Amino acid sequence: MALTVLMLMRVRNLFAVIVLFGIYSFLMATVLVALDAVDVAMTEAAVGAGVSTVLLLGALHLCKSREAKPAHRPWLPLAVALSTGLVLVYGAMGLPDFADPLSPIHAHVVPRYLQNEVQVPNVVTAVLASFRGYDTLGETTVVFTAGAGIIALLRRRKKVENDRKDRV
Amino acid sequence: MLEHFSHIVTVFLLVAGLFIVIARGNLIKKLVGLSILQTSVYLLYIAPGKLLGGTAPILAPQLSVYSNPLPHVLILTAIVVGVATLALGLALAVRIREAYDTIEEDEILALDHAADAREGS
Structure with missing residues (x-):
């Protein structure tokens, strides 16, 4: 799944991006089955991988299928995204452990x-x-x-x- | 560290989606990034509801431990709403393409500046 997302960031051909997004949605559905969320997984496979892909392809049909090269290296967005990620990881350390039956959610x-x-x-x-x-x-x-x-x-x-x- | 693995995966997906939204100028790519950010939120909700040894929350007499059904319900709603907003965003992108003949953010801004300069002179 991580590999698919990394490829999504690099690829410039929008058709490939959309196909990768479909693959990503199916992988996410598999993860959701593993987490016992079968209804959500079914919806994600039908709506996320099916309907979204059709909608994206329809929009692509009406637009150009290549993305332009960015004018400058994306250092600022990278820094913003990574610092957000660091803050979130720090916050996640305070959350209850995975599969803890005593956590407040249950x-x-x-x-x-x-x-x-x-x-x-x-x-x-x-x-x-x-x-x-x-x-x-x-x-x-x-x-x-x-x-x-x-x-x-x-x-x-x-x-x-x-x-x-x-x-x- | 291992007990927070699900949170770390969530944060990675969130950061990747956020990066695509900020860094890429193409409107369709931005919408794909937004969808990835959204799926990371699905994971954020669903993962804490899992119980080891639990099953999907469909009641049966021979089972006693079920994963938490409440996040599943909330995320079912979120998926449907997400696809509706994605469709709306794509319709906007198509409209922008009609008006400007491009869906690259830089080119749209350049065209806007050119139009402003023409009006000013």
């Missing part, structure tokens, strides 16, 4: 979720649709807004094209 509401109150054996579905239904409502709102924005952006383009045709 202590609050989760034992109640696992009692099967709503008679749905898949707890993720139960929490998503029942306990935290408002989250899903908010998500739908975001997706709707994004869809409306995309339609607004691309429809305006069609109108401009029509105007151009009228003038010719």
